[in-house]
Amino acid sequence: xxxxPFFSVVLATYGRGRCIAPTxxxxxxxxxxxxxxxxxxxxxxxxxxxxxxSFGSDRISWRNLTQNCGSQSFPNNEGIRCARGxxxxxxxHDDVWAPDHLAELHALVGRDRAADFAVxxxxxHGPAGSEVYYTTGMFTDGKAAxxxxxxxxxxxHRRDVAARIGxxxxxxxxxxxxDCDFLLRAAHAGLRFASTGRVTAHKFAGGHRxxxxxxxxxxxxRAMLLSFDRESEGRDAHLIELSKRAGTFMSxxxxxxxxxxxxxxxxxxxTSRGLNRPPLRPLSQRVVIEQSDESRALDWxxxxxxxxxxSGPNPRPKxxxxxxxxxxxxxxxxxxxxxxxxxxxxxxxxxxRKVDHTMERDPDGTQWLRFVAPLSRHGYTVVSLHxxxxxxxxxxxxxxxxxxxxxxxxxxxxLP
Numbered sequence: 219x220x221x222x223p224f225f226s227v228v229l230a231t232y233g234r235g236r237c238i239a240p241t242x243x244x245x246x247x248x249x250x251x252x253x254x255x256x257x258x259x260x261x262x263x264x265x266x267x268x269x270x271x272s273f274g275s276d277r278i279s280w281r282n283l284t285q286n287c288g289s290q291s292f293p294n295n296e297g298i299r300c301a302r303g304x305x306x307x308x309x310x311h312d313d314v315w316a317p318d319h320l321a322e323l324h325a326l327v328g329r330d331r332a333a334d335f336a337v338x339x340x341x342x343h344g345p346a347g348s349e350v351y352y353t354t355g356m357f358t359d360g361k362a363a364x365x366x367x368x369x370x371x372x373x374x375h376r377r378d379v380a381a382r383i384g385x386x387x388x389x390x391x392x393x394x395x396x397d398c399d400f401l402l403r404a405a406h407a408g409l410r411f412a413s414t415g416r417v418t419a420h421k422f423a424g425g426h427r428x429x430x431x432x433x434x435x436x437x438x439x440r441a442m443l444l445s446f447d448r449e450s451e452g453r454d455a456h457l458i459e460l461s462k463r464a465g466t467f468m469s470x471x472x473x474x475x476x477x478x479x480x481x482x483x484x485x486x487x488x489t490s491r492g493l494n495r496p497p498l499r500p501l502s503q504r505v506v507i508e509q510s511d512e513s514r515a516l517d518w519x520x521x522x523x524x525x526x527x528x529s530g531p532n533p534r535p536k537x538x539x540x541x542x543x544x545x546x547x548x549x550x551x552x553x554x555x556x557x558x559x560x561x562x563x564x565x566x567x568x569x570x571r572k573v574d575h576t577m578e579r580d581p582d583g584t585q586w587l588r589f590v591a592p593l594s595r596h597g598y599t600v601v602s603l604h605x606x607x608x609x610x611x612x613x614x615x616x617x618x619x620x621x622x623x624x625x626x627x628x629x630x631x632x633l634p
């Protein structure tokens with residue numbers, strides 16, 4: 219067995235299967251080698267264990283909880299329990315690190331021996347094409363920990379922190395997200411936070427990608443890994459500048475979590491990710507799906523009057539079809555399009571395959587997007603609308619928003 223590592227890296231995972239590979243690769247590529255990687259499944263029943271084993275590395279250990287608990291809290295606590303390192307790191311199962319991430323954290327710990335938390339700069343990447351980038355973790359004032367959120371993929375802490383402030387908590391019992399709760403408890407306990415001042419973590423948040431757990435993908439993570447093989451300083455500087463222009467640099471601030479009930483934000487996040495879904499039903503007759511107000515990440519804005527939702531900022535918003543069958547004639551009410559966009563600019567994909575569509579108007583002026591969708595016989599079907607997205611200053615919004623199409627009722631008719 220290797221000597222005790224300096225860092226124990228905890229990777230909590232569920233439902234990613236082969237898509238976890240880029241995250242593991244980014245850990246194994248670290249230039250600082252005194253680490254172990256503890257992958258903890260949250261009751262995984264897919265091929266995650268086989269994917270982990272395929273790396274054949276003695277730096278990696280695998281554990282799987284006996285049941286799914288639905289949160290990173292329980293795998294994180296198990297990882298801490300098994301850790302041999304003096305410092306604990308975390309990496310989200312859909313995030314990646316630059317090769318010098320651990321080296322930068324280690325150097326910071328060496329410079330600031332009073333630090334309890336070492337934090338790297340981190341860029342949140344919105345869905346591809348959304349032009350959404352948040353930058354966090356770049357601070358010089360330790361009091362920033364009381365105001366600003368740092369994702370777990372960006373920080374390391376001394377191993378005894380959990381003993382000093384308590385373990386990661388059950389998300390169903392607390393109003394704040396578990397990572398916010400953990401960090402705020404540490405800040406209020408007087409623990410010291412310090413930043414490397416460099417971006418070395420890239421977060422592709424599942425909570426920003428509607429249905430990310432229902433249809434996991436790893437194309438963004440693999441593209442980022444490839445970019446590390448080239449000069450990346452210019453890219454990161456460019457993304458930081460974009461976030462500054464958009465007002466999203468160090469803008470991930472804590473809100474008043476006391477306004478929420480225990481587990482309320484947790485369940486909202488599960489809905490965005492596709493973990494909480496409507497029950498499947500066979501499509502045996504015409505069904506009208508009205509727009510509802512559940513969270514749909516960055517694919518769709520909030521529900522408006524007349525049961526309309528605008529898409530955006532993701533230019534490829536998804537629609538969940540919770541019906542099984544052979545195929546269906548689908549009609550989506552289109553109540554508006556982004557300024558300057560034309561109907562011919564819109565395309566429709568069913569399970570990532572493009573299908574033909576038409577745009578038709580009723581005598582009353584209602585516009586419908588119509589197409590035939592092959593349905594899954596045993597599962598959900600996901601439709602994607604690829605549409606131009608433009609900035610708009612609509613009165614209902616306090617600041618400009620990126621809008622695509624405004625969708626109303628969705629009508630499904632079974633086809634033989």
